[in-house]
Amino acid sequence: MNGQQMRRRKRQLSDDPSSLPYVDLFSQSISxxxxxxLTHQPSVSGLLGKAFFGSRRFLPEKYFLTATNSVFSLYPHTATSLSEFQLNDRYLQWKVTMNAPLELICSWGIEKYDIKGxxxxxFDPSLRKVYHGNCVNIPMQTLExxxxxxxxxxxxxxxxxxxGGMVDxxxxxxxxxKD
Structure with a gap:
């Protein structure tokens, strides 16, 4: 058994790429x-979370999710004010599940529909880029x-x-x- 086969077995991932979950990753250069x-900040990952979820471009989604949650109560323990984005902090539907010095991962899920993401x-200082990615447990074959x-x-x-809003x-x- 080679290394890839062992990793797939451990993670119970299928060998069929169309049955793997939806994943995307985008990057943008910064000045x-x-x-x-960013390099001189004590908590880059927390700053990334605040910049992403606190950007003007995210504001309509915040209002939509807040309204949806108030009607359907999908997330009873949501917080609508920006957190420090430390491990287990919550913001809207997201919960901080991994906080590394240069990376932040927030998970969400709707148990009623068995959807998680x-x-x-x-942030990569050597490339002067920031990244944003998503993963949803919907198989790619469903999305085709x-x-x-x-x-x-x-x-x-x-x-x-x-x-782009996070970069702005x-x-x-x-x-x-600077000012």
């Missing part, structure tokens, strides 16, 4: 000043239908839009710090 600013934000293909494309555009927020904080 040298922003990179320097995670949102990731990261005509309707889902368009939903997946829209989601990718929206994820890039939100990444980080660049803005950099400028405020």
């Amino acid at each position: 040298k000043e922003c990179c320097d600013y 995670c949102t990731m934000m990261a 239908g005509f309707e889902f293909r368009h939903v997946t494309r829209l989601h990718a555009l929206y994820a890039k839009f939100l990444l 927020e980080l660049e803005s904080r950099t400028k405020q710090h």
